[in-house]
Every structure is written in C-alpha cells, then in structure tokens.
Amino acid sequence: MTTIDYDRLYVGGTWNAPATDQRIQVHSPTDEQLIGSVPEASEADIDAAVSAARDAFDDPEGWAHWSPSRRTEVLERFAVALEERGGETARRVTIQNGMPIWLAQQFEAGFPAVLLRYYAGLVEAGQEERRQGMLGKQAVVTREPIGVVAAIVPWNVPQAITFLKLAPALAAGCTVVLKPAPETVLDAFLMAEAAAEAGLPAGVLNVVPAGREVGAYLVEHPGIDKVSFTGSTAAGRAIAQTCGRLLRPVTLELGGKSAAIVLDDANLGDTIESFFGATLLNNGQICWLGTRVLAPRARYDEVVDTVAGLAGSLVVGDPLVETTQVGPLVSERQRHRVEGYIEKGLSDGARLVVGGGRPADRDAGWFVQPTVFADVDRKATIAQEEIFGPVLAVIPYDDEDDAVAIANDTDYGLGGSVWTADPDRGEQFARRIRTGTIGVNHYSNDPFSPFGGVRASGMGRELGPEGLVAFQSVKTIYLDQANDS
The missing domain is CATH 3.40.309.10 (Aldehyde Dehydrogenase; Chain A, domain 2)
Known part of the structure; x- marks a missing residue:
C-alpha cells in the first residue's frame, strides 16, 4: 500500500519544519508493514508549540476573549470538516491500532463532532451567575478559560479521547498543545488538517507527536497552565507528582480493572x-x-x-x-x-x-x-x-x-x-x-454524563458539564451594592 507521510508539524496555525530529522514510523498491526510516518517532535518543537499557544491565549483580542457565539461558529466549521473526513479518520485509526472498522466508524468518525457541538452549546448557554450574598450585597461568579492546556492522549481510542479534552478546552476559550501517542499519529495529522480548514486561529491548536520523555518535558513546561492526560496509572502518577510540585491543575484518566x-x-x-x-x-x-x-x-x-x-x-x-x-x-x-x-x-x-x-x-x-x-x-x-x-x-x-x-x-x-x-x-x-x-x-x-475514576484510576472528570469545568477558572467579583431587583 502507499504510505501516509507528513514532513511538517502543525504549530502556530501553519505546517512548519520540525527542529530535527527524527521521525515516527507507524507499522500495521495486521500485517506488520510500514504504513506511514511523521516528524517526531523534540523539546524545541514543544517550546515552539507552547509559545504559539501562549501568544494565542494572551492576545487581548484573541480566542480566549471571543464571544461564545463567535467561537461556536469556528467549532461548527471544525465539526463539519471532521465529519467530511470521518471515513478516512476511521480507516487510519483501524490500520494503526487494530480497532475493528465498524467500531472506529462509531467512536472515531462520529464522536469528535458530537462533542464539539455539545460543549459549544454549553458555553453559549451562559457561564456567569449573580448571587445574593449573606452579608446583603451581591457577587458575580464567572468562569474563565484556564489557559494553555497540555493534552496527552493514548493510542487505543485516539480521536474520541482527543476530543474529550479538545472540545471542552476550545469551547471554554483555552488554547491547546496536543501530544498524540506515537502509535496513532496519522489520524492526529488528519484532524489538524480539519482544524486548519475550519479556520482555528493561529496557535489555538498545536499537534506535536512524541514519546514519553518529550511528553514529560511538555508536562513541566513553564508555559503550561493545565494538563489533561489519559494513559497508564504509572505515567499518571509521575505526571501527578510533577503537577503537584508545580501546583498545576491536572486531570488524569488512568487504568482500570473493572x-x-x-x-x-x-x-x-x-x-x-x-x-x-x-x-x-x-x-x-x-x-x-x-x-x-x-x-x-x-x-x-x-x-x-x-x-x-x-x-x-x-x-x-x-x-x-x-x-x-x-x-x-x-x-x-x-x-x-x-x-x-x-x-x-x-x-x-x-x-x-x-x-x-x-x-x-x-x-x-x-x-x-x-x-x-x-x-x-x-x-x-x-x-x-x-x-x-x-x-x-x-x-x-x-x-x-x-x-x-x-x-x-x-x-x-x-x-x-x-x-x-x-x-x-x-x-x-x-x-x-x-x-x-x-x-x-x-x-x-x-456525553451528557461525567466519566472518570477513583483511586488508581485517576482524578477529575471528563464529559458532561463537569468536563467543561475542568478547563475553566472560577472567579468571584464582590459588588459593593445590594440587590435591589
């Protein structure tokens, strides 16, 4: 078969040459033949991706400050672009990780667009409330995007799990550095093509495939505000230690023995x-x-x-x-x-x-x-x-x-x-x-109900409204006036 090969990384809204010539090669689990390759991100590429995400988030007129309806327009275009690529997304996942194609068509082709629309709708429904205080005055409780997110996803259900993180993060107004697993990179690059076609602003989404060492570098990068990780319990413990030391918010969806x-x-x-x-x-x-x-x-x-x-x-x-x-x-x-x-x-x-x-x-x-x-x-x-x-x-x-x-x-x-x-x-x-x-x-x-574990299965929740809250910071504004209404 013809291999699927990429020569550039999606960083800062464009396709850029990687910092090194290292590559990730993907072999078919069905016949063990080479099916594709992509650049392997280095620490320098992580630096570039985090810098692009930080610039996009800190822009006073950028994504984080857009109205929910304006973000929704872009996320709807993103959903449509993903749906148009749904068949190829399912095929790429199947040839990379062995997922039966009928299941890939359900999980990988359809779920991402559903999640984008769901979370865009939640944000449009309103993220602010006024409360009557106990002391006779008012408070406004707002929810703001948490910042630059490091999203690290596994190979087993790569696109569905990517959008457990990406959909609520983007809807909330965050920017994202996504590190897909080396085993499933071809679908991630197809997804990046859909993001570019949809017109996501530069730096809002960056895709940097790499192994564990570079992933660890991303987790502790000073430009990251939040980490969302799905993977093994052992890796999750290491990430939790790093985030605990840095006082960095983290969501961990880890192993199970249900x-x-x-x-x-x-x-x-x-x-x-x-x-x-x-x-x-x-x-x-x-x-x-x-x-x-x-x-x-x-x-x-x-x-x-x-x-x-x-x-x-x-x-x-x-x-x-x-x-x-x-x-x-x-x-x-x-x-x-x-x-x-x-x-x-x-x-x-x-x-x-x-x-x-x-x-x-x-x-x-x-x-x-x-x-x-x-x-x-x-x-x-x-x-x-x-x-x-x-x-x-x-x-x-x-x-x-x-x-x-x-x-x-x-x-x-x-x-x-x-x-x-x-x-x-x-x-x-x-x-x-x-x-x-x-x-x-x-x-x-x-999608409407929270998903996550207890004990060694992790902490935090994805899906449902709880999955959106994970990418938001809560701010209270105390008002110096009584509620006269």
Whole structure:
C-alpha cells in the first residue's frame, strides 16, 4: 500500500519544519508493514508549540476573549470538516491500532463532532451567575478559560479521547498543545488538517507527536497552565507528582480493572451483545472494560460456559473487514505483555477455558485469541492487574455482599457493570460499587454524563458539564451594592 507521510508539524496555525530529522514510523498491526510516518517532535518543537499557544491565549483580542457565539461558529466549521473526513479518520485509526472498522466508524468518525457541538452549546448557554450574598450585597461568579492546556492522549481510542479534552478546552476559550501517542499519529495529522480548514486561529491548536520523555518535558513546561492526560496509572502518577510540585491543575484518566457482576437472576444470553461491548470491545484495549467477571457459585459453570461461548465465537481477523469483531493488538510489545499475563494465569493455577494463544490462520500481525480463565482466585495477578487485551477472568462469589467485596477489592475504580433481570435491583447493587462509572445491563459513555475514576484510576472528570469545568477558572467579583431587583 502507499504510505501516509507528513514532513511538517502543525504549530502556530501553519505546517512548519520540525527542529530535527527524527521521525515516527507507524507499522500495521495486521500485517506488520510500514504504513506511514511523521516528524517526531523534540523539546524545541514543544517550546515552539507552547509559545504559539501562549501568544494565542494572551492576545487581548484573541480566542480566549471571543464571544461564545463567535467561537461556536469556528467549532461548527471544525465539526463539519471532521465529519467530511470521518471515513478516512476511521480507516487510519483501524490500520494503526487494530480497532475493528465498524467500531472506529462509531467512536472515531462520529464522536469528535458530537462533542464539539455539545460543549459549544454549553458555553453559549451562559457561564456567569449573580448571587445574593449573606452579608446583603451581591457577587458575580464567572468562569474563565484556564489557559494553555497540555493534552496527552493514548493510542487505543485516539480521536474520541482527543476530543474529550479538545472540545471542552476550545469551547471554554483555552488554547491547546496536543501530544498524540506515537502509535496513532496519522489520524492526529488528519484532524489538524480539519482544524486548519475550519479556520482555528493561529496557535489555538498545536499537534506535536512524541514519546514519553518529550511528553514529560511538555508536562513541566513553564508555559503550561493545565494538563489533561489519559494513559497508564504509572505515567499518571509521575505526571501527578510533577503537577503537584508545580501546583498545576491536572486531570488524569488512568487504568482500570473493572468488574462485570452477573447476579443470580441474570440471563446473559438475552444481553450477550451488550456484554461483549462491556468486556471485550476494541480487542480488550479499553481502560473501562469489565475484565473481571463475577459469577454466583450456584450458576458458576453456566456463566463460564456462556462467557467462553461468546469468546470462542468471535470473528478474529483483519480489522478493515466489517465482520471482524476482534482485530490485532496495537503492537508487538503489547502482544508480548498480554501473552505474559496469559502465562501468569496458567502458572498461578487458573483454568484456561478458551483461547490462550495466537490464531492459527494468521501468520503475520499481532493477534491474540480471545481468552477466558475460570477458577480464578480474586487475589491472582490476572484478577488484579490491568492486562489491556482480550482476556477475561471469571471469579466465583457466594452472595451479594461477597460480590461487592470482590468488586471493590482492587486498586482501581473506573468502570463496571451489573447484569440482572431486575433493573431496579441492578441500580441498587451498582450504588454499592466504589467506582467512577458503572452500567446496568450495558456500559457506554454518554456525553451528557461525567466519566472518570477513583483511586488508581485517576482524578477529575471528563464529559458532561463537569468536563467543561475542568478547563475553566472560577472567579468571584464582590459588588459593593445590594440587590435591589
């Protein structure tokens, strides 16, 4: 195939030559062939991007001072430009990280424009209120853009996660330096083309792909006012330490080891498609997936058989084929990591029910069979650590209290799901789980509702009005007059 190559970085509203000749090469996870390359940003490129974002933010007539309606006009053009590129965006994501194309068309092609319009509408609805004070006078509470934002995104759902940050930040009036993951850069450059076409003012959005060391340099850059990071818990801890030392606001959406809790009245056969979406979606490469399946002892064998039947029936193959349900993992390193956890599960005594190896019909690509372990001890490594691949651990429980205890016995707290024939019972059970989000008989992120985790799954929230507040500073103006109205 013809490779997709870029020679310049999108900084300051134009395409500029990078400071070095270092490049990021992207290989297909399906056949391991080179599919494209882009410049690798250096510290000098970060300096240029932050300077452009700072100049744009500090401009007294610039983006931060535009009326919400004026910003909305540009963001609507941005949304339209993204929609026009939606098919190509989905294709680029799929050929880079192995996401099945039907899923990329939903997450990566459509979600960004939805978020741009949602947050533009929130800001237009008003960000100021007058309050009657306790002391008889008034106060005006305003929300202002927080400043220059460093947005660091992962490779697993790159465009949707980018716009969890970009949409509210831009709507609020912030300027952004975006660092996409090296594994998924081709979609980020396509997005930058859409931004340029839409007429985002110079410096409002800057795209600088790089690895961890340059990312760390961005996080501690003195020109940054706010950091928004999605990625591993280990990296998140390091970023939190830096931001704590600098007293810099930070939002962290990190790892997960969520529980999919099957209650004793559940009929998984009736909700198997939703169960797949909550446990094995995107080849198991989503942080909120319920990779610990909790099953009542009285129905344990039945649940194991149902889950194993699901995993064993999934179509594994080329992610560009519409019927493929499970594609390859993003990289050889990621496959090695997942296979290491499978080996650990076996050595710790768990029972391999289905999968555990590589598909026999794939002689290239970084594929792993959907894998299910049974008889997993709740303290076992595969029940406690995030694997980030198509591997499920089915854990037995005695009663509801025991299920709650197991579900909460984790360092994480990001997602989760409850499966039951009684939605009211499911809601009451869900309230007992310590997590940032949880679904009853399904799991999906809704733009109107906050998303984020507790404990080692991070801090702060994205989506919903809460996702906008994360990019705003609250100012109170005390007025020297009573409210006469």
